[in-house]
Amino acid sequence: MVRLVKSKGAPRRWVARLIGAGVAASIAASPALADALIDNVNGIALDRQGKVIHFTGLLMTPQGKITKLLDDHDKRPEKLDWRTDMHGAVMLPGFVDAHGHIMALGFRSMEVDLSDTHSLAEAKAKIAAYVAANPDKKWIFGGGWNQEQWGLGHFPTATDLDSVVSDRPVVLDRIDGHAVWVNSAAMKAAGVTASTKAPAGGQIVNGVFVDAARQLIEKALPQPLARERDAAFIRAQQLLLSNGITATDDMRTTLADWLTIRRAGDAGNLRMRIVSYADSIETANLTAGNGPSPWLYDGMLRMVGVKLFADGALGSRGACLKAPYADDPKNSGSCPLTDDQLRNTMSRAAMDGFQVAVHAVGDKANAQVLSAIDALADTYKGDRRWRIEHAQIVDPADLPQFAKHGTIASMQPIHAVSDMHMAEARLGPDRLAGAYAWKSMLDNDVPLAFGSDYPNDDFNPFHGWAAAFTRQDAQDLPFGGWQPQQRITRDQAWRAYTQGAAYASFSEDKYGMLAPGEWADFIIVDTDPTLASPSQLRNTKVEQTWVGGKMMWSNGQGRSDTDRSGDSR
Ligand SMILES: [Zn+2]
Numbered sequence: 383m384v385r386l387v388k389s390k391g392a393p394r395r396w397v398a399r400l401i402g403a404g405v406a407a408s409i410a411a412s413p414a415l416a417d418a419l420i421d422n423v424n425g426i427a428l429d430r431q432g433k434v435i436h437f438t439g440l441l442m443t444p445q446g447k448i449t450k451l452l453d454d455h456d457k458r459p460e461k462l463d464w465r466t467d468m469h470g471a472v473m474l475p476g477f478v479d480a481h482g483h484i485m486a487l488g489f490r491s492m493e494v495d496l497s498d499t500h501s502l503a504e505a506k507a508k509i510a511a512y513v514a515a516n517p518d519k520k521w522i523f524g525g526g527w528n529q530e531q532w533g534l535g536h537f538p539t540a541t542d543l544d545s546v547v548s549d550r551p552v553v554l555d556r557i558d559g560h561a562v563w564v565n566s567a568a569m570k571a572a573g574v575t576a577s578t579k580a581p582a583g584g585q586i587v588n589g590v591f592v593d594a595a596r597q598l599i600e601k602a603l604p605q606p607l608a609r610e611r612d613a614a615f616i617r618a619q620q621l622l623l624s625n626g627i628t629a630t631d632d633m634r635t636t637l638a639d640w641l642t643i644r645r646a647g648d649a650g651n652l653r654m655r656i657v658s659y660a661d662s663i664e665t666a667n668l669t670a671g672n673g674p675s676p677w678l679y680d681g682m683l684r685m686v687g688v689k690l691f692a693d694g695a696l697g698s699r700g701a702c703l704k705a706p707y708a709d710d711p712k713n714s715g716s717c718p719l720t721d722d723q724l725r726n727t728m729s730r731a732a733m734d735g736f737q738v739a740v741h742a743v744g745d746k747a748n749a750q751v752l753s754a755i756d757a758l759a760d761t762y763k764g765d766r767r768w769r770i771e772h773a774q775i776v777d778p779a780d781l782p783q784f785a786k787h788g789t790i791a792s793m794q795p796i797h798a799v800s801d802m803h804m805a806e807a808r809l810g811p812d813r814l815a816g817a818y819a820w821k822s823m824l825d826n827d828v829p830l831a832f833g834s835d836y837p838n839d840d841f842n843p844f845h846g847w848a849a850a851f852t853r854q855d856a857q858d859l860p861f862g863g864w865q866p867q868q869r870i871t872r873d874q875a876w877r878a879y880t881q882g883a884a885y886a887s888f889s890e891d892k893y894g895m896l897a898p899g900e901w902a903d904f905i906i907v908d909t910d911p912t913l914a915s916p917s918q919l920r921n922t923k924v925e926q927t928w929v930g931g932k933m934m935w936s937n938g939q940g941r942s943d944t945d946r947s948g949d950s951r
Contacts, residue, residue: 417441417449418931419458419465420902423473425451426912427896432877434912440473442902445680446931449898472910475896476628476903476927477843478883480792481771481833484622484632484656485639486559488614489606490525490837491621497526497557502538506546509554513547521604522547525555525837527563530697530804540566540589553599557800558695559838561592562599572602583694583718593694594718611642619646619654623935625842626924628903629655629894631792631833631887633689633739633771636661640669640685647679653934655682655903657887659689659739663731673735677892681901681930686887687737689771690727693717693747696774696801696808701744704777708810715744725754732762737888739769739792745777745816752783759787769886772797772835773823775809776816784828790886791823792831795850795875796839802855802864814865820850820878821868831886832878843879844911844922850875852916872912902931 418441425437439452444463452458458465494512499505505527513522529537543552543565551568555561569575569589580586584595591599606614622630632639635658646652660666669675670685677684693715694700699707702717719727724740731738742748748770755768766787773784773791784791798805798818805817816822823830832850834841845856851872853863863869870878884894893903906926911919927935 416461416463417443417459418463419452420473421452421458421465421467422470423468423906424470424910425473425896426910427451427475428873428877428881430881430895430897432873432881434873437896440896440902440904442931446902446929448896448900448902451896451898468906471906471925472908473896474626474905474907474911475880475894476905476929477626477879478889478894479622479627479630479833479836479841479843479879480831480883480886481633481794482622482630482836482841483559483634483838484618484630485611485614485636485642487621487837487841488616488618489523490555491617492614494522494524494554495526496524496554497528499527499532501532502529502534502542505532505538506542509543509552510546513550513552520550521568522550522552523554524552525559526557527554528557528697531557537561537587537590538563540564540569543589553603556590556695556698557838558697560596560695560700561590561698562596563590564599565589568599568602572599574598583716592698593700593716605638608642608645611638612645615642615646616651619652620935622836622841623654623927623929624924624937626905626907626927627654627841627843628905628927628929628934629657629884629889631883632656632658634661635659635665635669635685637665637668640665643683644678647683652679652682654929655889655893655901656684657889658683658685659687659737660685661689663688663727663734663736666731666736667734670736674737674888681892684887687739687769688731690724690731690738690740692719692724692740692742692751693744696743697804699808701775701808702742702747702750703744703775703809703813704746704749705813707808708813709807714746717744717747717750719750721750721754724750725757728754729758729761732758732766737767737769739771741771743772743774745775745780745813748773748776749780749783752780752789755787755789756783767829767886767888769831774801774818775805775813776819776822778816778819778822781816781819781822781826781828784823785826788829790829790831791820792833792886793818793820793823793878794833794835794839794846795820796834796841796846798853798864798868799849799855800839802860817865817868819868820870820875824870824874829882829885830874830878831883832875833883842920845920847872847875847879847911848916848919850878854916856917856920858917876911901929903929 693702
């Protein structure tokens with residue numbers, strides 16, 4: 383291990399700050415410097431066709447772009463800026479999570495987390511312990527609850543929560559983020575009474591506010607301070623990096639979220655790549671101007687699109703279905719926007735040059751978005767990459783519509799294993815053919831992008847990856863897999879979690895694979911994922927996470943003694 387020249391991070395940051403990142407990259411490039419080499423790796427990746435390739439060394443520019451993958455028999459260059467020896471460790475491309483909520487992840491990690499509770503009683507005990515441990519918090523926030531996981535058969539109630547906390551408002555998000563459960567003190571603070579009616583597209587059920595009704599509570603919540611937002615962002619970034627995620631799409635980025643990420647970038651604390659989809663056309667215009675922003679901070683941040691909603695979630699029966707819920711025959715969910723409203727909103731975003739990503743879970747919502755795309759595709763030609771987020775329940779008859787305009791299915795494989803029992807109850811057996819139908823998507827030539835929808839589900843990409851080719855949970859159940867005809871191969875799933883997710887945000891020439899010209903975004907792990915059993919794959923430990931040729935996170939065990947860390951950024 384010889385280190386000849388230390389990385390030149392600081393001057394670059396300076397340039398980026400002074401003149402804006404769009405031009406910074408070209409000015410900051412210093413071609414006089416020689417390459418850097420990460421040697422003696424068990425490198426495993428996918429090529430552009432999705433085939434597994436192996437390599438033993440990764441050569442990159444001083445700026446952190448890959449110049450060449452080396453085999454054992456390739457001669458190593460003599461003149462190098464810097465080299466390190468990984469002692470045979472497994473190197474993989476960094477994962478790309480195509481759908482997450484970065485600020486929500488950060489806040490969630492600092493609030494009461496009910497995602498691991500298996501009964502209402504257990505949840506109450508956890509809330510009580512959190513409240514006792516946080517006597518200074520005026521409001522209690524948290525989430526992750528799932529009445530299905532509790533075996534409750536109905537939503538919890540405000541009375542349930544009052545019995546734990548009555549002196550302070552408590553606001554708890556459902557696991558899918560589409561409902562909040564509150565106590566009486568929170569309703570009082572929000573001015574909600576027994577006579578308050580739910581707005582269109584929402585429901586109020588004994589202290590649980592679903593979809594559009596959440597707004598009745600959320601408008602009353604105190605806004606976090608800038609320093610609380612900063613802390614939440616740093617925490618979320620750390621969590622994602624430690625799970626091997628080097629890039630993520632951030633869905634429904636608010637203006638405050640964007641400013642938080644910009645503050646991190648300005649301070650040199652942005653350590654992973656983020657592509658933002660604004661929560662509204664207004665936010666997109668304010669943050670990016672007319673059309674997508676350039677890459678900021680040397681390829682770390684970009685505002686590229688707008689995220690819209692066509693329905694809610696299946697668990698809270700907010701998903702918009704063509705036929706009623708099997709377990710609630712009077713209810714088909716709700717599509718809050720008319721066909722015209724949806725098409726006009728999508729049109730406004732597309733007119734400004736933004737990529738359009740629309741949340742659609744139910745089969746009716748998916749059909750609504752697909753027909754809007756069909757209507758708009760004549761006007762907005764070229765490479766638009768319309769995205770449907772979740773595409774969870776699709777009428778098999780509508781599948782060909784996806785491929786017609788190259789619409790991307792942005793899906794979350796982990797949802798299938800967390801949802802399978804609930805989905806069967808909601809849909810009945812006959813509608814499962816098009817549920818979480820990754821294989822059908824690929825068979826219909828639909829570009830597939832994988833993510834996790836963190837913090838609403840487990841974002842460990844190894845868990846999602848295993849779910850995609852087994853359709854089994856962490857206990858290897860059900861035997862043979864749930865709806866196993868929709869399993870895809872291990873390599874197809876890996877590709878959707880890397881190249882597919884990068885493609886979904888127009889980033890495929892920047893990251894998503896280990897190939898010349900791409901950023902050196904990779905991870906060092908303890909398991910060969912191509913040989914591992916599903917349970918070994920799920921248990922893979924990330925040891926180091928590198929972004930742009932710099933180590934941005936490590937487990938501190940020091941596999942290589944590099945100090946090419948991201949601290950200089
Ligand atoms: Zn989401």
